[in-house]
Amino acid sequence: MAELSAAPNVxxxxxxxxxxxxxxxxxxxxxLRGRLELVSHVFITLGFAMGGIGGVVVSGGGAWYxxxxxxxxxLAAILWPILLFWQLxxxxxxxxxxNFDTSNLLRFPISYSxxxxxxxxYGSLEPATMLGSLWLLGVAxxxxxxxxxxxxxxxxxxxxxxxxxxxxxxxxxxxxERWLAQRRIREILGVLFLLFIxxxxxxxxxxxxxxxxxxxxxLQLAQWILPxxxxxxxxxxxxSIAGAAGADFTVAxxxxxxxxxxxxAIFWLLNMRMRAQFRGENLSEAPAPAxxxxxxxxxxxxxxLPGVSxxxxxxxxxEIHYLSRSxxxxxxxIMPLFMLFIFRLTPSTSATGSGSLLGRSSDMAFPMGxxxxxxxxxxxxxxxxxxxxxxxxxxxTAPVPIRSVMLAKNLxxxxxxxxxxxxxxxxxxxxxxxxxxATTVATAAGILFALPVNLIVGNLLSISSPKKIxxxxxxxxxxxxxxxxxxxxxxxxxxxxxxxxxxxxxxxxRIWLATIAFLVLATVAWVVYLxxxxxxxxxxxxxxxxxxxxxxxxx
Amino acid sequence: MDMPAIATEGLTRRxxxxxxxxxxxxxxxxxxxxxxxxxxxxxxSTTIKMLTGLLAPTxxxxxxxxxxxxxxxxxxxxxxxxxxxxxxxFGRLTGAEYLNFVGRMYGLDRxxxxxxxxxxxxxxxxADQPKKLxxxxxxxxQKKLALAAAVIHGPKILFLDEPFxxxxxxxxxxxxxxLQSMISRGATIFLTSHVLEIVERLCSHxxxxxxxxxxxxxxxEELRAGVEAQAAGALPNGEGHxxxxxxxxxxxxxxxxxxxxxxxxxxxxxxxSWLS
Numbered sequence: 001m002a003e004l005s006a007a008p009n010v011x012x013x014x015x016x017x018x019x020x021x022x023x024x025x026x027x028x029x030x031x032l033r034g035r036l037e038l039v040s041h042v043f044i045t046l047g048f049a050m051g052g053i054g055g056v057v058v059s060g061g062g063a064w065y066x067x068x069x070x071x072x073x074x075l076a077a078i079l080w081p082i083l084l085f086w087q088l089x090x091x092x093x094x095x096x097x098x099n100f101d102t103s104n105l106l107r108f109p110i111s112y113s114x115x116x117x118x119x120x121x122y123g124s125l126e127p128a129t130m131l132g133s134l135w136l137l138g139v140a141x142x143x144x145x146x147x148x149x150x151x152x153x154x155x156x157x158x159x160x161x162x163x164x165x166x167x168x169x170x171x172x173x174x175x176x177e178r179w180l181a182q183r184r185i186r187e188i189l190g191v192l193f194l195l196f197i198x199x200x201x202x203x204x205x206x207x208x209x210x211x212x213x214x215x216x217x218x219l220q221l222a223q224w225i226l227p228x229x230x231x232x233x234x235x236x237x238x239x240s241i242a243g244a245a246g247a248d249f250t251v252a253x254x255x256x257x258x259x260x261x262x263x264x265a266i267f268w269l270l271n272m273r274m275r276a277q278f279r280g281e282n283l284s285e286a287p288a289p290a291x292x293x294x295x296x297x298x299x300x301x302x303x304x305l306p307g308v309s310x311x312x313x314x315x316x317x318x319e320i321h322y323l324s325r326s327x328x329x330x331x332x333x334i335m336p337l338f339m340l341f342i343f344r345l346t347p348s349t350s351a352t353g354s355g356s357l358l359g360r361s362s363d364m365a366f367p368m369g370x371x372x373x374x375x376x377x378x379x380x381x382x383x384x385x386x387x388x389x390x391x392x393x394x395x396x397t398a399p400v401p402i403r404s405v406m407l408a409k410n411l412x413x414x415x416x417x418x419x420x421x422x423x424x425x426x427x428x429x430x431x432x433x434x435x436x437x438a439t440t441v442a443t444a445a446g447i448l449f450a451l452p453v454n455l456i457v458g459n460l461l462s463i464s465s466p467k468k469i470x471x472x473x474x475x476x477x478x479x480x481x482x483x484x485x486x487x488x489x490x491x492x493x494x495x496x497x498x499x500x501x502x503x504x505x506x507x508x509x510r511i512w513l514a515t516i517a518f519l520v521l522a523t524v525a526w527v528v529y530l531x532x533x534x535x536x537x538x539x540x541x542x543x544x545x546x547x548x549x550x551x552x553x554x555x
Numbered sequence: 556m557d558m559p560a561i562a563t564e565g566l567t568r569r570x571x572x573x574x575x576x577x578x579x580x581x582x583x584x585x586x587x588x589x590x591x592x593x594x595x596x597x598x599x600s601t602t603i604k605m606l607t608g609l610l611a612p613t614x615x616x617x618x619x620x621x622x623x624x625x626x627x628x629x630x631x632x633x634x635x636x637x638x639x640x641x642x643x644x645f646g647r648l649t650g651a652e653y654l655n656f657v658g659r660m661y662g663l664d665r666x667x668x669x670x671x672x673x674x675x676x677x678x679x680x681x682a683d684q685p686k687k688l689x690x691x692x693x694x695x696x697q698k699k700l701a702l703a704a705a706v707i708h709g710p711k712i713l714f715l716d717e718p719f720x721x722x723x724x725x726x727x728x729x730x731x732x733x734l735q736s737m738i739s740r741g742a743t744i745f746l747t748s749h750v751l752e753i754v755e756r757l758c759s760h761x762x763x764x765x766x767x768x769x770x771x772x773x774x775x776e777e778l779r780a781g782v783e784a785q786a787a788g789a790l791p792n793g794e795g796h797x798x799x800x801x802x803x804x805x806x807x808x809x810x811x812x813x814x815x816x817x818x819x820x821x822x823x824x825x826x827x828s829w830l831s
Contacts, residue, residue: 299651299676299685301669302659314659318648325647325688390641394704397607397639398660399632545610552641 010114017118033465033482033546040481052131056138063142067150072242078139079161079234086132086165087172115278116271119174124166136162143241153244153252160259161237167266174273230255233262308411311400315408316415322387323380323416333420336372337427340365344431366435367443367502369424371495374450377417381458382487383480384409386469390552402540403533410455410533417451438511445518446498452522452529457490459536463543468551497521558621560585560712560743561606566615568601575601577767579615583745583760585711588738590758591747594817598767599747600640603716606745607637620711633662636710638718642701646690650681650700653689654707661708668707675703679729695726702730712743719750731757755809765817779807782815 028034059078066074110118136158144151229235240255303317304310343365385392395405421444428435435443465482498518505514540547561583568576576598583589593599604610606617608628617624619631637643645653651672658668676682679699681692689700698718705713713734719727734744734757748754754761761778763771771778807815 299655299669299672301665302655304665310659310662310664314656318645318652318656321652322645322647387647388645390639391643391645393609393637393639393641393643394645394657394660396609397632397635397637397643398657399629399662400660401629541611548609 010111010117013110013114014118014121017122021122031546033480033550036465036482037480040485043485044481048127048131052134055131055135056141058138059135060138060142060145063139064146065142067143067146067245070245072245073230073238075139075143075241076229076235076238079237082132082135082139083165083234086128087169089128089131090126090169090173112275112278116274119274119277120166120170124170128169129166132165133162147245150241150245154241157237157240157256157259160256160263161233164233164259164263164266167263167270171266171270171273174270174277178273178276231258233259236262308408309404311398312404312408312411315405316412319409319412323412326387333373333376333416335376336369336420336424339372340369340424340427340431343368363432363435363439364502364506365428365432366425366439367446367498369428370421370443370447371450371498373417373420373424374447374454375491375495377413377420378454378458378487378491380413380416381410381454382461382483383467383469384413384458384462385466385547385551386462388551389468392466392551393548396544396548402537406459406533406536406540410459413455414451417447421447436511438515442502442505442511442515442518445515445522446502449518449522449525450494450498452525453494454490456525456529456532457486459532460539461486463536463540463547466547466550468553557585559583559618560587560620561589561745562618563606564616564618566602566605566617567613568598568605568610569613574767576605576612576764579764579767579769581762581769581772583743585743586738586741587760588734588744588758589746590754590761591745591764592751592754592761592813593747593764597764597817599764600716602764603714603745603747604639607635607639607714608632609639633708634710635712635714636705636708637714638698638701638705638716639714640716642697644689644697644701644704647688649686649688650676650692650696651685653700654704657704658707663708671707675707678733679703695722698722699726699729702733706733706737710742712745713737715744715746715748717748718746719748719753727753751808751810751813761809763813763816771816775809775812778812778816782807782812785815 029038059082062078063075066072066078140151140155140158143154230239236255236258238255240252240259243249243251243253243255302310303313305313305316308316388395395402425435425440461483465480465486467480467483501517502511502514505511505517559582561581563579563581566576566579566581567574579602581602591599591602601610605612606619606624608624608631620634622631624631645656648656654672654675655665655668658671659665663671673682676685679702681696681699681703689697692700698721702715702718705715715734718730722730731753734746738744746754746758755775758775760774761772762769763778771781773781
């Protein structure tokens, strides 16, 4: 027998992984798509860098202010937003988050401690960790400038706070991924998650509605809750620094101790997941229990749509089935109505004399809801082969022109938008009163313009920059950076143009002018749409190899 | 001579400097169960992708049922069924919905598609769990569903890329029964597989591709005769390679023929320096 190699060196293993990641990145630049991704990535990174620098200034300035004014316990007000951003951003903005699958590492002779280190180190290479760490550096600098003798203790506490955040983010990810392994739970959690996210949007309107009035019960509740937050991570970190600032070392040690306890508890929970992963846990879709049914031997007849071929109707039906089985995606469709509801909660006038746009201009409710519906639709339109995965090959082996495939998908997405527009109109009517006929017509005309523009760009990006949507994983991006970047650009141009047109026409009291402008733009857009649709087969033909390779690749 | 079901002329595919398929001239007669073999990376999947329209050839011509694929792609696709690499399934449909969908993509009317989908699910023993999504199917069930989808429109030619990969004996039996049934009805089957025992049992004719070039083509007997003739002529056996010869009185197996043709037999004295 050959001699076994020496015990693996952790540093060399980490270096090897870093090298392989670098090689993967370099290899990705061989294709045009990869180079476009890099360009998009550079722009996105620049955006994050600006956010990072702005955050450093704000958090540093805030820390300097509270320390200078002897209110160190108010540092919690700075640390809470940092914690919330750190934990929520990776979940909300999955397009900017890269969580590489470490399960492949298990076949190597990696010790458990190396596995943990790799999971934590490489799982933390994301904007939230970078920005959160940068902002904490800003806080430390602000404290150091305001009170130099406090710097070292603050830096230590903030370092522990950063470690706690890194561990917490990893812990949340690993547990959520565990729960999302089953499709049903995934969909339920997806809906719960969206409810959680949109509940944040209620804070603003509720604050403006109730914030300026006296509510003794709320004050009592706040007085009861505020001392408790001292025992939560941001509060305990702030309390520890405040203790050191006031030379009360018992309080400083107590805060530090609580924060350390959080780190240990979170690490224990993370450790449970990582142990299971290290033992080779398989989180693939578990087979559902057998559902014996009396329907055996028969299958339901497919849909028929007037005026279109059977294949177009079949793709339309398939799109609707897919949408109906994606709980979170379906749920996002009620978001426009929810947004109108949020604006409805905001009082039209407040003590400061300001008020919500819709409070002052309720006839804008329908246009705003419609614009929001269009924005939501981009989730479907800009990566319209993403959910198909390997199934995309069928479109190239079946005797159906790709033009028909695209047409069917566009038809399905347009129908969803039309249906949603009706719901938005009803919702706006109930919440703000029926929109004026002129506004309704102008909005419909505006959508008639915006829809084909989005379909054109969406169709092209779906072919040139597809991204497989993996329903079985969490936090892996669902659209390519190029797509995200391009869709931002399109929305800024289209929604901006529509809004300017509508507001200008409204300010002249002649909404019909906007209708005419939109109809002219819509005519041009639909002509371009048809030209692009007619050429889409050739474009798809030219890109089919990359499309198939991208959509069939293992996650 | 009958018009071939599949014919290629100078079929070539290059990926940059690499020539994956090189000047291939292939002929498959109608009604043949045709096995397309080759070592890993020889160009099998690239060939089948070109034959089914998933990949554009760099050069050469493909005729399927007498139609030029480049000119009559839609007409060709209407008459063929494909189980590509990765199976082309739609995970978030049920088996019945998927078959219905595929049937209609191939031009069947709604009623016919539904009727055939039900029959196929029954034949493939997939009818027990009608509400189960394809993503929840086991690998073997997915293979059976992929084959069912490939035959729902009654194709004249069936292209199968590794249909038996990762399939257990029970599912494999169902797949073989379906394929035999297709052959008995006059269909042509073009199959790639690494499971040579299955190919030997099913296929009447074979082609072997090696490094992008077609190195052998014919019936199993013709290939065997060719290899035996070479062996009788005292060709490469004595060059330090592991001998690939039949036991006296026994015919060469397909595996032996294959190894002989592609020269994949390992030199007898080759060892790894650190593995002793």
